Amino acid sequence: MTMTLILHFFIIVPLVGFLLSLFISDKNERLISGTAFITLGTQFIAFSVFLLYYLFNNHPTLNLKDIVLYKSSGYEFFIDFCFDKITAVYMAVGTFLTFMVTIYSRAYLHREPGYKRFFNTILFFYFGYTITVFSGNLETLFVGWEILGISSFLLIAFYRDRYLPVKNALKVFSIYRIGDVGLILAMWMTHHLWHANITFLQLNNKELVHEHLQNHSLIGVFIALMILITAAAKSAQLPFSSWLPRAMEGPTPSSAIFYGSLSVHLGVFLLLRTHTFWAEQYSIRILIGVLGLATSLIASSIARVQSSIKSQVAYSSISQIGLIFIEIALGFENLALVHFAGNAFLRTYQLLVSPSVVTYLIREQFYNFEHRENTIEDSIPQKIKYSLYLLSLKEWYLETFIFRMWRPFKKTGRKMNFLTVKLLFKLFIPSYIIGLICLYYENSIPTVIHDYLPVLFAFIGLVLILKSYTERKSVKLGWVLIIMNHFWIALAISFNEHFKYTQSLLYLSGILVAGVFGFILLNNLKQKEPQVNLHRFQGYSFKYPTMSFIFLLCCLGLTGFPITPTFIGEDLIFSHIHENQIILAFFVATSLIIDGISAVRIYARIFLGPFIPSKNEVNFI
Secondary structure: OHHHHHHHHHHHHHHHHHHHHHOOOOOOHHHHHHHHHHHHHHHHHHHHHHHHHHHHOOOOOEEEEEEEEEEEOOEEEEEEEEEOHHHHHHHHHHHHHHHHHHHHHHHHOOOOOOHHHHHHHHHHHHHHHHHHHHEOEHHHHHHHHHHHHHHHHHHHOOOOOOHHHHHHHHHHHHHHHHHHHHHHHHHHHHHHHHOOOOEHHHHOOHHHHHHHHOOOHHHHHHHHHHHHHHHHHHOOOOOOOOHHHHHHHOOHHHHHHHHHHOHHHHHHHHHHHOHHHHOOOHHHHHHHHHHHHHHHHHHHHHHOOOOOHHHHHHHHHHHHHHHHHHHHHOOOHHHHHHHHHHHHHHHHHHHHHHHHHHHHHHHHHHHOOOOOOOOHHHHOOHHHHHHHHHHHHOHHHHHHHHHHHHHHHHHHHHOOOOOOHHHHHHHHHHHHHHHHHHHHOHHHOOHHHHOOHHHHHHHHHHHHHHHHHHOOOOHHHHHHHHHHHHHHHHHHHHOOOOOOHHHHHHHHHHHHHHHHHHHHHHHHHHHHOOOOOOOOOOOOOOOOHHHHHHHHHHHHHHOOOOOOOHHHHHHHHHHOOOOOOHHHHHHHHHHHHHHHHHHHHHHHHHHOOOOOOOOOOOOOO
């Protein structure tokens, strides 16, 4: 019992450190870095002592059902923490590397304008990482997963006065959002498979898993596929591999801790955590192995032709993670953990010393040039060799593939360019009122029509969010469309049984607060800066830093980030979508993917990027 209660300590320490760091002056570098140093140093020492105590006490599996956030008939949303060998390895590696990188960053970022912002985000990231690796169920894991996603976006866009880091941060967030919704869909089907929020400890019970999958094999395959998509997106496996080199736009220390060692290996963590569930599904094991092998081969070929040392390290790391996927598919869990630790330490070291290595290599190239020795590649026919070389230079068109995947959504949104704020209220507000009237007289609607209404309303919400995603002129229109999308989703699910109006209010409460505050801020900004639009990145965070921070919080509220009841509401909504309502689930999931991207896109285009003042202004920079 004592060991279980200690788990609270490891969650609270990084949270307290993060909150304290928010109130320190930007100019006090010593106190800012000292807070991070003391927080992570305390965590490192405390965990080392706890780990020794845990090992000497026969390393039992610990599980702590902590807080029940919401409970109703047939549904319970609770925070659960778990500690076993997987958590021990991930936490040991994560605590040590984050502590070391923090020490490195104290001098590396000296006099950097975003010094405080960097350490704030690192502590926030570590808090999310700790929740993720200690998570005892999918719901708790999702809390940490969301924190890691927004931390990634902020660190990639650290140099927010430049165009490329901000653009790449948005690209990475888009891929992360796909992984987020894959996790939501996995949670959706587990609710129907077990009729409860199951913990990872229960998931390790092979008899229980076999009993439930015996008559629901297709549901088991669907859950396993969603877990695989989530893991592949997070760990940059095919076809999502192109995001990792783009994520290297941030400072070198954040690249090392995020994309070299910790964050990029969390897809592996998810597969290890759920291994018992999909281990008996041999088709899934083969798929994971094939995916890992293909990623390893392709990433290795790309790494060999990269001109940037960061890109080389990124693709090399992707290649090694592909091998870890193969090890997990073969059932070598312990080997996968050892491989993870080794790869994490190596990539962190490579990225931290990369500036020095480049200097040495340039000097060696001038003074000690050596001819390339013959290799096995020289025996490959020239046409094949040149084709592979060109494909590797083009990174196997992986980014083009992702871009084409979004193209149908963009085309659909652009076809609605006729829509304005006034027309929106004229068309869709009356339509929504009609939908509410239909809901009130739900029992009088014929079954044939009733079954199609949820799909119709969810589709309307999807169309609206597609327009928001492609909107370039009116900032207010893009924002209002995101809010309305959530209202249409709530209306669609309200036609399903047992979804009460109080649950709709729980879901929409966070949307309303964040939406109203965000709209007020946009209106205020529009009065001060009439030229504000979504055509380009405008960098107004330099001129309005407080407004930028508050608007970011509003965006997070709209995306279902765990700071409002909407986070619970999203999970609650999917628990009320029946397992045979695949089209409805697809529309809702797609809407949630795009509304998160759209909200963060609005924030990025208004407040991030190069600040270009008008002719009558003095440059703030």
